[in-house]
Amino acid sequence: MNFRDLLRVVWSNLNRMRGRAIMTALGVVIGTAAIVVLIALASGLQESATGDATAFGPVNQITLLPGAFFRAFGAPSGGDESVLTPDIIKEIGRREGVTAITPKEQVAAPTTIKLNRLVGSGTLTGIDPLVVRDMGLEVERGADILGNWTVIVGAKVGESFVDPRERSGTQVQRNGSEEPLDLLGQTLSVSITKLGDDGKPITRTVRLRVGGVLEETGSDDYAIYMALADAEDLTSWYSGQRPDRRNDGYSQAVVVVDDTQQLLPIQRELEDDGFFAFSAQSTLQQINILFAVIQAVFGGIGAIALLVAAIGIANTMIMSILERTREIGLMKAVGATNRDVMSIFIAEAGAIGFFGGIAGVLFGIGAAKVIDVIAQAYINAQLASSGSTSSDPISIAIIPIWLPIFAIVFSLIIGLASGIYPALRAVQLDPVNALKYE
Amino acid sequence: MAPDTLIRIQGIKRHFILGDSVVKALDGVDLDIEQGEMMCLMGPSGSGKSTLMNLLGGLDTPDEGTIVVGGRDISALDENELALYRRQMVGFVFQSFNLIPTMTALENVSFPLIFSGTAPAERKARGEELLDMVGLADRMDHKPTELSGGQQQRVAMARALANDPQILLGDEPTGNLDSKTGVEVMEMLRKLNEQGQTIVLVTHDPRVSQYTTRSIHMLDGRIIEEELAPL
Numbered sequence A: 001m002n003f004r005d006l007l008r009v010v011w012s013n014l015n016r017m018r019g020r021a022i023m024t025a026l027g028v029v030i031g032t033a034a035i036v037v038l039i040a041l042a043s044g045l046q047e048s049a050t051g052d053a054t055a056f057g058p059v060n061q062i063t064l065l066p067g068a069f070f071r072a073f074g075a076p077s078g079g080d081e082s083v084l085t086p087d088i089i090k091e092i093g094r095r096e097g098v099t100a101i102t103p104k105e106q107v108a109a110p111t112t113i114k115l116n117r118l119v120g121s122g123t124l125t126g127i128d129p130l131v132v133r134d135m136g137l138e139v140e141r142g143a144d145i146l147g148n149w150t151v152i153v154g155a156k157v158g159e160s161f162v163d164p165r166e167r168s169g170t171q172v173q174r175n176g177s178e179e180p181l182d183l184l185g186q187t188l189s190v191s192i193t194k195l196g197d198d199g200k201p202i203t204r205t206v207r208l209r210v211g212g213v214l215e216e217t218g219s220d221d222y223a224i225y226m227a228l229a230d231a232e233d234l235t236s237w238y239s240g241q242r243p244d245r246r247n248d249g250y251s252q253a254v255v256v257v258d259d260t261q262q263l264l265p266i267q268r269e270l271e272d273d274g275f276f277a278f279s280a281q282s283t284l285q286q287i288n289i290l291f292a293v294i295q296a297v298f299g300g301i302g303a304i305a306l307l308v309a310a311i312g313i314a315n316t317m318i319m320s321i322l323e324r325t326r327e328i329g330l331m332k333a334v335g336a337t338n339r340d341v342m343s344i345f346i347a348e349a350g351a352i353g354f355f356g357g358i359a360g361v362l363f364g365i366g367a368a369k370v371i372d373v374i375a376q377a378y379i380n381a382q383l384a385s386s387g388s389t390s391s392d393p394i395s396i397a398i399i400p401i402w403l404p405i406f407a408i409v410f411s412l413i414i415g416l417a418s419g420i421y422p423a424l425r426a427v428q429l430d431p432v433n434a435l436k437y438e
Numbered sequence B: 001m002a003p004d005t006l007i008r009i010q011g012i013k014r015h016f017i018l019g020d021s022v023v024k025a026l027d028g029v030d031l032d033i034e035q036g037e038m039m040c041l042m043g044p045s046g047s048g049k050s051t052l053m054n055l056l057g058g059l060d061t062p063d064e065g066t067i068v069v070g071g072r073d074i075s076a077l078d079e080n081e082l083a084l085y086r087r088q089m090v091g092f093v094f095q096s097f098n099l100i101p102t103m104t105a106l107e108n109v110s111f112p113l114i115f116s117g118t119a120p121a122e123r124k125a126r127g128e129e130l131l132d133m134v135g136l137a138d139r140m141d142h143k144p145t146e147l148s149g150g151q152q153q154r155v156a157m158a159r160a161l162a163n164d165p166q167i168l169l170g171d172e173p174t175g176n177l178d179s180k181t182g183v184e185v186m187e188m189l190r191k192l193n194e195q196g197q198t199i200v201l202v203t204h205d206p207r208v209s210q211y212t213t214r215s216i217h218m219l220d221g222r223i224i225e226e227e228l229a230p231l
């Protein structure tokens, strides 16, 4: 029997038990639709969590913390050498695939940042002036040069300046216009106050010239980058001694890699060296793993529904084989091989799964769209009531292209599999008895 | 073996074990069937006629003995080979017709051709030709329930001939028919036999045996008498 005749026979057999076939297929429809909707929801969640990958920081950088930080969280010791001393930093900088590395030290002192009578805020961060370009710090305006108390400020540092005499929180509008404060070319005064040996407060004030303003990145918009030496100068003055970087190391370093594809292996290697390392890529990877698990769990729920449907298919097929016992005997008498009989019944069960799967996918896509529209309306109403407007429409349910194909193939396989046992029973019927069966 | 021997049955035994009793359905049967003959098996109920018929048709295999058909021992075939044997060599006509109720007469007749891989157009042509031959050209699209018993059995005969079998087997083909339609069916079988078709029938009905060239009488799984039809 060739494949086209098989399909013809199967089609006419299903047609004659149409009502029962449809009822049985409904189980598959529900299972498949559940899989589609649940996985679409999981994909939608994943997309809204990870859609804007740049928000996690530059994709070519790894932030390194010494292993002691790692151990502070109770993790097993990563080795005692995992201190970010200048020598070790140099060594890492020479490694294969590493473009640049810089210590990253925040000024460890309470500071006041002023511009004339305005008070602002920003994280004073010292980095190696030589790696500014390698770190991908893109200046929107000005120059990307650090050193000698010249700094580069993040895109939103300007917005932080307020007039303390006005109502708190009132943002300063320069000359009453809508333009935010432009810090480029301005000189900020940074004061640090400490108690002197005699118990009296002493204050040191330095002037920082803003040589550049960074593009908005979402990750370092409130940073004030300065030369590492300048930052160390402020920290040393405040603590009264130079930090012993040769022994104690820096508190943080940023590694820039040549090839983003090679970032994770390099990160892994650094972790093996005992450092605490994290990167936008590894964070995304972990989130993606989490969502893969969610998808698998959701898909599993649908798969259980399909399993129940499979039992339904098997049951229907067994019933139908009982009713068609004589017909099976006749098929054998006119020369159908066991393979022919087997194919017919497995294909009938498979067809129930397949058509159920198609209907389930259509139904599931429809349901996902409805959920999406309702959720969208709900989110917009929430946003409207909180006064903000939505920037991009967020999709709650996303149907990846593989999903319908996977769902249909899966229901087909479920159908075929549930036909195996009934088909075996059909094959094992003795034709003599089957032909006498009442 | 005589030149015209189509089937040679030797030392056939078929025992059924039911609990601790053994039913010797066939208990040593030897029989030759000639090419082109029309013979019938007769005997009381339970004498083993149907059992012998099923062995001839390759629906069952003997416990002992050989059945050589056209030079090949079918008692040694596996299930797959038996299916091919039934497809190529045998046509069955049953007492209860065994038509598929949801199929039309034409579909029933061409049904066996699906398994022999005949193309759809050819299946239809062959089915029409056979239905025409059994005088049902105007009933092609009728379902079995829309046909009389005699018509249903003629459809079944057409179906049995679909694969052009060497042997036509009929287990009480007139058993469910009244005597008038029974005669119609027997006339048709005789016509087929005149065209060279080898036919083996099982019957209780002495009138059926009048149409055959040879009658074999069975009792308790053995052949007890063989009579040639008076010519």
Ligand SMILES: Nc1ncnc2c1ncn2[C@@H]1O[C@H](COP(=O)(O)OP(=O)(O)OP(=O)(O)O)[C@@H](O)[C@H]1O
Binding pocket: B016, B017, B018, B023, B024, B025, B043, B044, B045, B046, B047, B048, B049, B050, B051, B052
């Ligand atoms: N599958 C089986 N299992 C057990 N016993 C069987 C089986 N088939 C046949 N028999 C027994 O074998 C014997 C011969 O049966 P068979 O059907 O060949 O008789 P028959 O001559 O065709 O009778 P009838 O004229 O009533 O059809 C009977 O006693 C029957 O009960």
Ligand SMILES: [Mg+2]
Binding pocket: B049, B050, B051, B171
């Ligand atoms: Mg019988």
